[in-house]
Each structure stands twice: as C-alpha cells, then as structure tokens.
Amino acid sequence: MYQASETINHKVETKMTENPLPGKRKSQLVDRNVRETVGQAKVPNFRMRCENVNVYYQFGEKKAINNVTLDIGKNEVIAMIGPSGCGKSTFIRCLNRMNDTIEGCRVEGTILLDDTDIYDKKIDVVPLRARIGMVFQKPNPFPKSIYDNIAYGPKIHGLVQNRQETDELVEQSLKRAGLWNEVKDRLTQPGTGLSGGQQQRLCIARTIAVNPEVILMDEPCSALDPIATAVIEDLIDELKKEYSIAIVTHSMQQASRVSQRTAFFHMGDLIEIGPTDQIFLSPLHQLTNDYITGRFG
Amino acid sequence: MNKPENTTSGSVRTVDLVQKGLARRYKAEKRFRRMGLCAISFSLLCLAVLFISIFGSGYSAFQQTVIELDIVLDPSGLNPNNLAGADFNGLVKTALYNMFPEVKDRGEKKKLLSLLSSGAAYKLADFVKAHPDRIGKALSLWVPADDDVDMLMKGHINRNLPETERRLNDQQISWIEALEEQGKIKKKFNTTFFTAGDSREPELAGIWGATCGSFYTLVITLILSFPIGVAAAVYLEEFAPKNRFTDIIEVNINNLAAVPSIVFGLLGLAVFLNFFELPRSSSLVGGLVLTLMTLPTIIIAGRAALKSVPPSIREAALGVGASKTQMVAHHVLPLAMPGMLTGTIIGMARALGETAPLLMIGMVAFIVDIPGGFTDPSTALPVQIFLWADSPERGFMEKTSAAIMVLLVFLVIMNSAAVYLRKKYEKRW
Amino acid sequence: MKKLLLSVLSLVFIAGVGNVGAESRDYISIVGSSTVYPFSTVVAENFGKTTKFKTPKIESTGSGGGHKLFGAGVGVQHPDITNSSRRIQKSEVETAMKNGINEIVEIKIGYDGIVIANSKKAKQFNLTRKDIFLALAANVPNPDGTPTVVPNPYKTWKDVNPELPAMAIEVLGPPPTSGTRDAFVELVMETGGKKFEFIKAMEKADGKQFKSICHTVREDGPYIEAGENDNLIVQKLDANPNALGIFGFSFLDQNADKLQGSVVEGVAPVFEAIADGSYPVSRPLFFYVKKAHVDQIPGIREYLKEFTSEKAWGDEGYLTDKGLIPMPAAERKKYSDIANNLTPLNASDL
Numbered sequence A: 001m002y003q004a005s006e007t008i009n010h011k012v013e014t015k016m017t018e019n020p021l022p023g024k025r026k027s028q029l030v031d032r033n034v035r036e037t038v039g040q041a042k043v044p045n046f047r048m049r050c051e052n053v054n055v056y057y058q059f060g061e062k063k064a065i066n067n068v069t070l071d072i073g074k075n076e077v078i079a080m081i082g083p084s085g086c087g088k089s090t091f092i093r094c095l096n097r098m099n100d101t102i103e104g105c106r107v108e109g110t111i112l113l114d115d116t117d118i119y120d121k122k123i124d125v126v127p128l129r130a131r132i133g134m135v136f137q138k139p140n141p142f143p144k145s146i147y148d149n150i151a152y153g154p155k156i157h158g159l160v161q162n163r164q165e166t167d168e169l170v171e172q173s174l175k176r177a178g179l180w181n182e183v184k185d186r187l188t189q190p191g192t193g194l195s196g197g198q199q200q201r202l203c204i205a206r207t208i209a210v211n212p213e214v215i216l217m218d219e220p221c222s223a224l225d226p227i228a229t230a231v232i233e234d235l236i237d238e239l240k241k242e243y244s245i246a247i248v249t250h251s252m253q254q255a256s257r258v259s260q261r262t263a264f265f266h267m268g269d270l271i272e273i274g275p276t277d278q279i280f281l282s283p284l285h286q287l288t289n290d291y292i293t294g295r296f297g
Numbered sequence B: 001m002n003k004p005e006n007t008t009s010g011s012v013r014t015v016d017l018v019q020k021g022l023a024r025r026y027k028a029e030k031r032f033r034r035m036g037l038c039a040i041s042f043s044l045l046c047l048a049v050l051f052i053s054i055f056g057s058g059y060s061a062f063q064q065t066v067i068e069l070d071i072v073l074d075p076s077g078l079n080p081n082n083l084a085g086a087d088f089n090g091l092v093k094t095a096l097y098n099m100f101p102e103v104k105d106r107g108e109k110k111k112l113l114s115l116l117s118s119g120a121a122y123k124l125a126d127f128v129k130a131h132p133d134r135i136g137k138a139l140s141l142w143v144p145a146d147d148d149v150d151m152l153m154k155g156h157i158n159r160n161l162p163e164t165e166r167r168l169n170d171q172q173i174s175w176i177e178a179l180e181e182q183g184k185i186k187k188k189f190n191t192t193f194f195t196a197g198d199s200r201e202p203e204l205a206g207i208w209g210a211t212c213g214s215f216y217t218l219v220i221t222l223i224l225s226f227p228i229g230v231a232a233a234v235y236l237e238e239f240a241p242k243n244r245f246t247d248i249i250e251v252n253i254n255n256l257a258a259v260p261s262i263v264f265g266l267l268g269l270a271v272f273l274n275f276f277e278l279p280r281s282s283s284l285v286g287g288l289v290l291t292l293m294t295l296p297t298i299i300i301a302g303r304a305a306l307k308s309v310p311p312s313i314r315e316a317a318l319g320v321g322a323s324k325t326q327m328v329a330h331h332v333l334p335l336a337m338p339g340m341l342t343g344t345i346i347g348m349a350r351a352l353g354e355t356a357p358l359l360m361i362g363m364v365a366f367i368v369d370i371p372g373g374f375t376d377p378s379t380a381l382p383v384q385i386f387l388w389a390d391s392p393e394r395g396f397m398e399k400t401s402a403a404i405m406v407l408l409v410f411l412v413i414m415n416s417a418a419v420y421l422r423k424k425y426e427k428r429w
Numbered sequence C: 001m002k003k004l005l006l007s008v009l010s011l012v013f014i015a016g017v018g019n020v021g022a023e024s025r026d027y028i029s030i031v032g033s034s035t036v037y038p039f040s041t042v043v044a045e046n047f048g049k050t051t052k053f054k055t056p057k058i059e060s061t062g063s064g065g066g067h068k069l070f071g072a073g074v075g076v077q078h079p080d081i082t083n084s085s086r087r088i089q090k091s092e093v094e095t096a097m098k099n100g101i102n103e104i105v106e107i108k109i110g111y112d113g114i115v116i117a118n119s120k121k122a123k124q125f126n127l128t129r130k131d132i133f134l135a136l137a138a139n140v141p142n143p144d145g146t147p148t149v150v151p152n153p154y155k156t157w158k159d160v161n162p163e164l165p166a167m168a169i170e171v172l173g174p175p176p177t178s179g180t181r182d183a184f185v186e187l188v189m190e191t192g193g194k195k196f197e198f199i200k201a202m203e204k205a206d207g208k209q210f211k212s213i214c215h216t217v218r219e220d221g222p223y224i225e226a227g228e229n230d231n232l233i234v235q236k237l238d239a240n241p242n243a244l245g246i247f248g249f250s251f252l253d254q255n256a257d258k259l260q261g262s263v264v265e266g267v268a269p270v271f272e273a274i275a276d277g278s279y280p281v282s283r284p285l286f287f288y289v290k291k292a293h294v295d296q297i298p299g300i301r302e303y304l305k306e307f308t309s310e311k312a313w314g315d316e317g318y319l320t321d322k323g324l325i326p327m328p329a330a331e332r333k334k335y336s337d338i339a340n341n342l343t344p345l346n347a348s349d350l
Ligand SMILES: Nc1ncnc2c1ncn2[C@@H]1O[C@H](COP(=O)(O)OP(=O)(O)OP(=O)(O)O)[C@@H](O)[C@H]1O
Pocket: A057, A058, A062, A064, A083, A084, A085, A086, A087, A088, A089, A090, A091, A102, A137
C-alpha cells in the first residue's frame, strides 16, 4: 500500500520537475523505470561477492531482494542507502546467513567470501558468523552483565584463555566502541539497563570483540548522538584498515563520510552502485538522484 | 475515527471533537472496569465461600478430645524386655473402671469403655516403651477419646436429642459430664492428625502417611517430568524440523494435555504394572503415571516460554558465532526457565491434586503404615480425602475438610513458588 | 547448589527404587467391594496394631473389579484376598482356574442391610417392595390392569399407593457401577416386580425381558444417581426432607440422629431385624482367599484368625460397631472352621 502510493507520487513529481539537477539534463539520467543496476557492481579485489541474489520471505510468497549483484572490496567500507523497507537489512543479513533463522526465508544466488560460497551445503555457519560479525538495527544486548556481553563471543570461540586476557579484551573493545568511560564502573550490571545509544555501542563492542574479518552494520548510529556517532565513525575508519565493512545508513552525510562506495536500493532492486562521491555528486540514475536530493524516501 | 474533512474544515477543531467524545469514552472505560471488578469479586466470593465452608467444617479436626487416666504401671504384668506381650488394654480398662467405681454391670462397663478410643492402649504402650523407668509407678496420661465423644465435645452431636437418636446414651453423657466436672476431659491440639497414617478410627487417623505418599510420588514426577519435558520442549521448539511428522507430534502432545487423567491410569496399569511388573500401589508407579500426565503440560508451557524469548536475543547469540546449541543453552533456555518452572509447578500442583489415575494403579487404598520409600504401598493426599469423604463415621467429615485444607495449603505454597520464581527471574529480562 | 540438590534427589531415588526387583511382598494385599471395605479395614488395622505383621493394604475396587484382579494369577503382584458384597460367580472361578488359581477359600463375614431412608424432619415411610418397584422402575405394568408395561407414569408416592403421602417421588441412589445398586435391584425391584403375575411368569419364559423390566431404573427424574459416595446422599437427605435415599445400613447406623430408615414390608431396618433375617433387604458379605498365597505372604493365616474371631465379627465384636450385621453363631462357627482349615471352595456349589 505504502509503496504503491509512493510510486504515484513519483509520477506526479516527475511531471512537475523538468530538470532535477541544475547543470544536468534529464536525458543524461537513466530513466526511473529501468530496474537494472547502474554503475560498477564488481571490483577486482573483492572480499565478498554477491551474484544474482534473490531473497524471498513467507515461503516464496514475498520477494524482498531482486537479482542483486554486488561486491565488497578488501579494506573497503560500503554504504547501503535507500528508502525504508527497500531491503537493505534483508540484503545485509544474507551476508552472514542471518536470514537462515527466519522461517520461510529463502536466499537464491551465490555469495562468496573470498573464494568460498557461504551458502554451500558444506559450510558451517558457526565459524562463518565468527568471521562475519554483525551489528543489528535494533540494539540487542544479552540480558547479562555488560562484561559478559562482551566476553561471551571470545569465550565460546576460545579467543581468550584466562580471566586477565578476557579483562583486557573487554576493556579494549569497550574503549574502541567509545563506551568504556561510561560503563567502566558498572561492568557487572546488566547490559539491558543501559540507554538505547549505550546499548547500541555495547553491541558494536561485542561484535568487534570477536575480531571478525567482515563487519556488517545495520544502522549502527541510528540511536546515537553526534559525539558518539563520531566515535563510531572513527572506529569504522580504523577498522577498515584490516577489515571490510558494510554499513546500512539513513544518513547521507554519514555515508559520504565513512564509505568508499555506496549502493542505492529501491524496492528490492539495487538501482545504482558506485564510488560514494559519484553517487552523491553526480548519480547516474533518476531514482538515485531523486533520493539524494530528498524528493522521496 | 475522525473524518478528515472535519479536521481540515477549520470550523470544528480536533480538541472540541475530543472533548465531545470524552465523556462517552470515560463512561465506556468505567463500564469496562466495573465489569472486570464484578468478575473478580464474583470469583473471590466463590473462593471465599469455598474456604469458609471448608474451614468451618474442618477447623475442629485440628483439635482432639482427650481423657486423663490415672494408671498404675503394675510391674507384675510389665516386663521391660517384652513389652509387646504386655496387656496395656487391661491397664487402660482398669484405670477407667477405677474412675467410675459405681459401674459394675458388664454391659455398662462396655458402654463406659466405648468412651475411650481403641488407640488409648497404643498410646500407653508407646509411653511405656519410651519411659521404661516409669514401670511400677503411677502416672496420669491423656489418651484419645472415642470419635463419638469427640463429636459430642465439639458440639456435632446434640445432647438434647432423644436418647435413641444419638450414638451416645444418657448414661454415657452423664459420665462425660462427670469427667468434664473433674477436668479430666479436654480438647487439645490434634498432633495425631499430622503424624499418623490412615485409620478407621477418626480419632487415630492422620494425613502423614498420605503426605509422605504424595511427596514420594511428586519426587518421582518431578525428577522425571522436568528434564524430559524441558528436553522435549527444547528439541521440538528449537531443533526439530518443521514437517508433517512434527506437526503430528505437536497435535498429539496438545491432545494428551486434554486427555482425562484416568486414561493415564489405565496406561500405567497396562504398562508399568502388567508389563514391567512394578509394585502395585507404590508411589514409584504413581509418580510414573503422573509423569505421563504432567509431561504434556510441561512441554506446552516450555514451548510457550521458549517462543516468548525475543528473536533479537537469538540473533545476537548467532551473530557473535554461537552454535545453535550454545544459543539455546546459554541464552534462550535461561530466559525461558521461569516460564518452564511455572509450567512445571502448575503441572506438579495438578499432579498433587489428582486421584483418578491413581485409582487404576491401586493407590486408592487403605494404608496404615507410613510409606518409607518409593516401592512401599502408599496413597496420596487427594486419595485420602476421597477415602475419608466416603467413610460412614461422622468424625471423618471434619477430617475430610481438614485434609482438604492441608492440600490447599500445599497448593498455595506451590503456586506461590511459581509466582515467586517468575517474579524473581523476570527481572533479568 | 543446583547440582547438590540434583545429586541428593537422585540418591534418594536410587535408594528408594533399589529394591524394585526384589520378588517379595511382606504385607497382605486386599482388593474388592467398597461395602466390605469399612469392615476389612478395621480388621486390618487391628491386625496391624496387635501383631508383628504389617498392616494389610486394602483397595476399594468394587466386587467385580476385585474378582478380576484376584483371578488374574498367582504371584506377589496379584492380591491375596478379595472382598465381595456378593457371592463369587462361576465364571469368575473359571477365569481364576485358567490363571492357575486352583484353590479359593470362601469366607462369609456377615450381612449388610440396604436401607431406604429419609430425613428425621419428615414422616417415616412404610413401603412394600411392590411400591418401590412401581415408583422406581423405568417401565411398570399398565395401571389399567392389562398385562403390558408402559413407561412409568407415577409422579407422587400417592399415585403408587393411596396410603402413601402425596409427595413427589424423589430417590437418591447409587449408580449402576455400585454393588449396592446390584443388590438393591435384585432384592427389591425383582421381588417387587414379581408381585405381578405376568412379570413373574416372564422370569421363566423370557428371562431377558424379565431382567430388563425389573433391573431398569427410571431415568426421567425421580431417581437421582448420587454417585458412589453415601455420605453425600446422607447430607442431601438432611437438607431435603422430601427425598429418600438408598444406601448401606452402616451409614444409617452412623447418622441415626439425622435419618430414619423406612419400614419395608412391615419391618424397620434395625440391627436385630437385619440380623435375624426379618428385614427383607439384606445381603451376605464375603471375602475370598487365594490359598496358594497363604504361607507365601506373611500373616494371611493370622489375618483370617483376627477376622473370624468373636471379638471382631461376634455379636458384640468391633465390626458390629461399624455396622456389620453378624451371622448366627452356628454360621460363624462354620466359616471360622473353614478359615482355620483353609477349606477351598467347591466350584460345583455355586
Ligand atoms: N521476516 C520478514 N517476513 C516477511 N517480510 C519481511 C520480513 N522482514 C522484512 N520483510 C519485508 O521485506 C522488505 C524489506 O525489509 P527490510 O527490513 O530489509 O527493509 P530495510 O531496507 O531494512 O528498511 P529500514 O530502513 O526501515 O530498516 C520489507 O517490505 C519488509 O516488509
């Protein structure tokens, strides 16, 4: 319903707006009815490669992702933007097989981590998820102490051997997530007792404590104030030196600050992908243009 | 449900509309609240009536009429090394006859003797066994009175009725009155009721045997049904593939929860008694049967508790790379535990109140000896209530109500434990 | 803490279950009639308190249920004694034989009267069995005198017999599963029905129809099945002076201050009248002993001795206090001899 009315609005808008961007003719932009991905989806030096990914919900009744092909490069931050409900979360959750846990959800296509197909039958999801960490859209700390929240992952993977190592790792992770100063005196208190933004940072700290190779972040800063956001953005910058990061965000500024490439989704389609500067300054697709100029979404 | 044109027209402001409807909304709210209050008060009233009627007819069972006898422990008949052969009955008789020297006639003596419980001699025997040093001395001992005397003392028998319509005749009542004058008859707290097993004499009957039986039965039920129920719930909810087979299992479990409990008794009879030849009437078999009965309840409650654990917690665990088993064991199960415990306790409370399945496996029986283990013949509290309710003696009526009170106390304790556990562990959510 | 609790529990469990395999039983197991239950339990309790043996375990399963359990076989898992408010049936003896029980000792213990009582607040009834039959049968002889049956049209006692009060018929009685009901139907309804010539003739000619007329109690309201609990009937009668109730004599005996037994065929249900047989609605009570279990299970002989002693079942014995109507001295002698010698029942006597 919502999407239908949205489409109608576009039509009205396009009629009124003859020339959306000054200095750029409408004819130069790819028509809004073209649903094929515009821009360079593949990079030579990829960490993850998704090819023709389709995602269905409700046992195939509902298609949420439509034939998406996209690479995540090494030491790269890729931002995913798009209107609410366009499938960003759905897509990012495919990358560490989190969608496996949703009943009736089916993923088609190939997703490679380096050279291995992560949807291969022989792949064990447990080490996979240790390699591809995830920060969820809604903060979801364990109903345990702050300390245990961080220590849990390293413990089950055997990354820490003794109490001292654990302490160090917990402190380091919390510091990197910019939470240490706020919680260092209450590590034994439940993580659920923190504020929404603190919980979000706790979840980030929990994810990086496992030391993953790829980090998927679904709107990690949606509940954070500018200062905390800056801390996280700094963290992302630092993490990118070693890891690949995919980040979903509704903030274009954030996307342009942290990412090297940006992918624009619309109603399950990957509309446009390209270097962040290009997407924000001179998008190729009409829809991208409309979105970044705030005409819808 | 405002129409958009109202708000946009400007002439009618939203706040006016809200004001207009406000009175009606509050009225509806009040009506609803009043209805809820009525429902609650009605159920409370029913409960109060139940409690008052049970308490009213049962509280007197916590007292027992006793008669004081002055007994001379004549050493000639009492060999401390062979007390079992001593004639305690004779001692009791002599003591009573001595109090009423005017009673000579044999028939009258018998009537006089019938004021005392047949338990008086056992009481004396117990006393002498505990204090062999008192042999040869005189002592005064309070011994239980017969249930008819007890009923009279408690006012359940009307002294003014014509003699033929009472179980005690005029002469017996005059003896009782004489005892009352001398202060040799009184009511005291009925410890027997809490320490003895069943008896056919109301004044000697107690619920300790049934309580022990219930305890042993519930121990078996708990240690079997809780782990099995939790394991089954976890497997079905978290691990089992969703296919027709598991659907059938689910339907069957739900069905089993609604099956009349007697059916489990029949099953127990066929399987545990006839096939495995476990001892009939034992709390072991009772516990096994009640396990079968409680399992569906625990499984259903367990699954509901597991379902209510938010998916975000599961995702969080899986997201840091926990395996499914780790996710369940470390996060989901601890969160579901209060719900599971509540379900278990409610199931156990139901098991505690169950008689029908026990009938089939021989636990509805007259058992005097206190069960000492899982294979001894035993009854259970509700069975004791059932048996007493069916006994002709008037004295068992108050015993029945008193036993119901005891059972209710246990049920209240168990259900409060369920509430307590829920409150305590929900905080961590 | 949790672990400690768990290990304690499992220890308790192991200790308790440890002796399951032991193929022995050191107490007597008794099943059977709920009518005999109050008597056998008293004996059992006295037996347990005065001897070194454990108190027997007594289940109230009903006479039929008792015979079924009793006849299932020889061995510790089967009961030693079954109580019965009727004589054992030939078919039951045959089943028992088939299961290896060759010798059964039959002991008659006394009589039980079935009374039709009402509250003391109302007038005492003076009934005949014919009255009762007409009041309670589902189908009764046509009031116009033709030898046919019609659905019971009687609403009040006066309809049944003009000498009875004009009170609506309202009788609380046991359900068909109860032994009391069996005996009542047999002793009252059959005899009452036989007061009509054509029904009496039917007994020989068409036994099935005879039974269906005499044994079917009306279900249109006046007869109310009050469950197995006789105390409940007592309470209801006390509360409702217009109702009559059917139950065992012991309940009347215990509630003589509230209830009165109706006179049947001119005889009131008092102790003496039942004992000398003049009260018509009484039945003998029995128990049956598995001879093969005597000496296997400790105490059976002694239990029999206790039961058949004068202090238990004698004229002044403690069982009479519980409402048992004793047998005449000669009959008592006969059965105590049987108990002493364990003379088995002869199947052809049945
Ligand atoms: N579990 C589910 N079952 C069925 N449909 C789902 C499920 N999860 C998401 N969807 C649908 O899939 C589509 C994409 O959802 P998704 O959560 O990926 O959107 P999003 O881009 O992350 O939106 P937002 O920015 O609001 O988070 C939506 O239409 C949504 O309704």
